[in-house]
Amino acid sequence: MMRISISGRLTLMFALLMIGTVATFALFLRSSLLSSLEGMMHNELVIRNSLMAPYIEYQGSVENWSHVEQKLATLSSNERDKVSYLILSKDQQYRVGSLPVAALNYDQLPEGFSTIPNVDDPCPLYMLVQTLKPLGDRPEVKFIVALNSRPYYSTLAEFTSSLIFSSVAGLSFVILLSYFISRYGLRPARHLSEQAHGLAPGEPSQRLETNTLPSELYSLAVAFNGALERQEIAWKQLESFNADVAHELRTPLTNLIGQTQLALSRQRIAPELEELLESNLEELERMTSIVNDMLFLSHAMAGQSATELSEVSLREEALKTYDYIEPSLLDKSLSLDIVGDVRARVDKRLFHRALANLLENGARYAPTGSAVRVTLSHNGYLTQIAVSNVGDAIEERHLERLFERFYRVDAARNGSHMHHGLGLAIVNAVALMHGGKAFARSEAGINTFGFTLRIAPAGHESQQAEALADGSQLAQSVSGQGIA
Incomplete structure (x- = not known):
């Protein structure tokens, strides 16, 4: 398929515009x-008529009529066939002159100005007819x-020829000039294209130069650079993800290989082999957990939404989740407070999984004997689930990345080596599958992790107001009073 360049299109459009404009003006000038x-010819006829009509009008005898014929013949001869004079009458003796035209009927001649075809010339005759009373x-x-009218039409023909020649020459020059101007004006676009073609593969940090671009191309280049930046971020995340997965799987694989090689190095009794198998099973379960979590995250990041929705009380579901992770809380003598309640349509399985990860995270880093608080609140079409606990302050730069896969804050989060770093990423994935997002904040010694669900809570307005009040009460207690 043949592609027309922008320069060619601009030249074509400009040419069509100029042709239309020049043709319009040319037709106007010719008209x-x-x-x-025609006005000049009418004036010529009026002048000659005004000179002869009064003289003829006062000639009323046959004897004087010969003077009229002689005078009109002399005038016609002097005009050299430019002007002809003719008198028509029903009486033959009062007829004067003749014209090289079709037969003129006395009764059919209109009064005033008119045109008739000329037998020997394509140019018509312009006539002025005046009736003289007897x-x-x-x-x-x-x-x-x-x-x-031949001299006048010759002038018109010469003017038309000159107009056509000058218009064609002018249009050709303007079209050629417009092509070079459009080529010159589009040099930044060609330069931008050359830059894009010059981007080397394997260097995601490259960007297009935008400082010298005109405003029309600047926004395009900025958008393209934005796409390159997002691609670079995705590329780095992919590289980091691949490295993290390899690192997380390498440890259990190394353990499995080492333990197996050690077991095969000499004869083992049955209890020792059972212990080895149990240890290998733990490592295999760890690997299975990593693989399953990664599959779940890949589905969530691919845009999969929660489908098994049902209307539930989030407080009741939170209590059920507490039954699952109660041992983790009891190990550190932690208490659990649940504040507020919201009825919403959620996927219960995913909700339990996300909340369990947040509670496990809170129990892992909360001081022994403290409390972990779950807050359920609602604002418009946004349901918020927040888990708060007393803990060491987390820097802002870490808060923004805590929900990335395999991300750990070794300096601020003790004991992170015990887990493979996908718990908070799964929380974020569950939020995304419900149209929400995950959040984290660290204020006044209180660390809060949670997620939102963009699901309109069902129920009466009084229930919604109560949920909002509970959420506000929790926000004040977390930011101002802390958690005992």
Whole structure:
């Protein structure tokens, strides 16, 4: 398929515009000239008629009529066929002159200006006809002044030829000039294209130069650079993810290989082999957990949404989740407070999984004997689940990345080596599958992790107001009073 360049398209459009404009003006000029020429011919006829009509009108005898014929013949001869004079009458003796035209009927001649075809010339004759009343022996006659339009139409033809030549020459020059101007004006676009073609593979940090671009191309280049930046981020995340997965799987694989090689190095009794198998099973379960979590995250990041929705009380579901992770809380003598309640349509299985990860995270880093608080609140079409606990402050730069896969804050989060770092990433994935997002904040010694669900809670307005009040009460207690 042949592609027309922008320069070619601009030149074509400009050419069509110029052709239309020049043609319109050319037709207007020709029409104006023709009108002017016709006005001049009318004036010529009026002048000659005004000179001869009064003289003929007062000739009323046959004896004087010969003077009229002689005078009109002399005038016609002097005009050299440019102007002809003719008198028509029903009485043959009062007829004067003849014209090289079709037969003129006395009764059919209109009064005033008219045109008739010329037998020997394609240019018509312009005539002025005036009826003279009878006088003495002379009957009523029609005095005709006929003007040959050839000189005027020759002028019009010459003007038309000059106009066509100048228009074609001017249009050709303008079209050629417009092509070079459009080529010159589109040099930044070609330069931008050359930059894009020059981007080397394997270097995601490359960007297009935008400082010298015009405003029309600047936004395009900025958008393209934005796409490159997002691609670079995705590429780095992919590289980091691949490295993290390899690292997480390498440890259990190394353990499995080492333990197995050690077991095969000498004869083992049955209890020792059972212990080895149990240890290998733990490592295999760890690997299975990593693989399953990664599959779940890949589905969530691919845009999969929660489908098994049902209307539930989030407080009741939170209590069920507590039954699952109660041993983790009891190990550190932690208490659990649940504040507020919201009824919403959620996937219960995913909700339990996300909340369990948050509670395990809180129990892992909360001081022994403290409390972990779960807050359920609602604001418009947004349901918020927040888990708060007393803990060491987390820097802002870490808070923004805590929900990334395999991300750990070794300096601020003790004991992170015990887990493979996908718990908070799964929380974020569950939030995304419900149209929400995960969040984290660390204020006044209180660390809060949670997620939102963009699901409109069901129930009466009084229930929604109560949920909002509970959420506000929790926000004040977390930010101002802390957790005992």
